[in-house]
Amino acid sequence: MLPSVSVRVPASTANLGPGFDCLGLALDLYNTVTLAAATVTEVVVSGEGDGWIPETPANLVLRAASELTRRAGLPVPGWRLVQHNDIPLARGLGSSSAAIVGGLLAADRLLGLDTPTQELLDLATEMEGHPDNVAPALLGGLTVCAREDDRTLCVSLPAPENLVVAVAIPEFEVSTEQAREALPEAYPRADAVYNVSHACLALAALVRGRYDLLGQAMRDRLHQPYRVPLVPGMGEVIEAALAAGAYGAALSGSGPTVAAFCSDEDPALAEAMRRAFAHEGVRAQVKWLRPAGGAEVIG
Ligand code: HSE
Numbered sequence: 001m002l003p004s005v006s007v008r009v010p011a012s013t014a015n016l017g018p019g020f021d022c023l024g025l026a027l028d029l030y031n032t033v034t035l036a037a038a039t040v041t042e043v044v045v046s047g048e049g050d051g052w053i054p055e056t057p058a059n060l061v062l063r064a065a066s067e068l069t070r071r072a073g074l075p076v077p078g079w080r081l082v083q084h085n086d087i088p089l090a091r092g093l094g095s096s097s098a099a100i101v102g103g104l105l106a107a108d109r110l111l112g113l114d115t116p117t118q119e120l121l122d123l124a125t126e127m128e129g130h131p132d133n134v135a136p137a138l139l140g141g142l143t144v145c146a147r148e149d150d151r152t153l154c155v156s157l158p159a160p161e162n163l164v165v166a167v168a169i170p171e172f173e174v175s176t177e178q179a180r181e182a183l184p185e186a187y188p189r190a191d192a193v194y195n196v197s198h199a200c201l202a203l204a205a206l207v208r209g210r211y212d213l214l215g216q217a218m219r220d221r222l223h224q225p226y227r228v229p230l231v232p233g234m235g236e237v238i239e240a241a242l243a244a245g246a247y248g249a250a251l252s253g254s255g256p257t258v259a260a261f262c263s264d265e266d267p268a269l270a271e272a273m274r275r276a277f278a279h280e281g282v283r284a285q286v287k288w289l290r291p292a293g294g295a296e297v298i299g
Helices: 060-071 095-110 117-128 134-139 176-181 189-208 211-217 224-230 234-243 267-279
Strands: 004-014 023-038 042-047 078-085 142-148 151-157 164-170 248-251 258-262 284-289
Touching: 004 095, 004 134, 023 060, 023 095, 023 134, 023 164, 023 189, 023 284, 060 078, 060 095, 060 117, 078 095, 095 117, 095 134, 117 134, 117 151, 134 142, 134 151, 142 189, 164 234, 164 267, 176 224, 189 211, 211 248, 224 234, 224 248, 234 248, 234 258, 234 267, 258 267, 267 284
Parallel strands: 042 078
Antiparallel strands: 004 023, 023 078, 023 142, 142 151, 164 258, 164 284, 248 258
């Protein structure tokens, strides 16, 4: 039996409202990848994306594994990949970041590369295009990122305590590419100031447990208003969650999932979010998740 490495990678919710391309939080919903070198590439996918995730070298986990191998100056082998996904695809819960981080970490351990975490983060960001899902997927907890040239400067803070997250996941998908194309090139200074101040306030509120501030601190003017046409009911679902007692709520990443930060699992709140989507003709399921640690080698 050839050696293999198994890695478990968490989902993530990015932006947290105003922290566009900056703030992210790891959540306890996972994808698992098991990677080995092989003479001929073979991929087995189960769970979310089974049937349409490529079972070829175009598979994102394998593209990440191969890229890291190439950059280490090693020949890229064939791969055997077994991938089980619990993170739904293209819903704003960091599934592509989980695939990238899974591929990088598995290849790193399998080939004994010992790549510094900073380099893994930089490569993952380059592949994903923004850091706010790959950082929590890799490092866990609440992550704060800034880009400087090709570097992702990042601090991972401990997961906020006494917080559960209701994620209302619509049936339909939104590609991040499409959701980024919906954004303007430039913003009025008032909107920039609004977001800088709200992002800092949201972060401080999360760190200091001032969850009472989140309802206002998680408001955003940089991306959510422009994504409403892609996510019918977004504003209503956020309002429904707040009215039902959530501390704060926002579009999860580029959507279409809406994430509500709450004190406890409350079926009435979940139902309020589901119904607000249903009112717009959107079917959604609600899952309760908790803040989580980062990617782990599990075998
Ligand atoms: N910050 C990214 C965006 C997250 O909002 O486009 C994508 O999940």
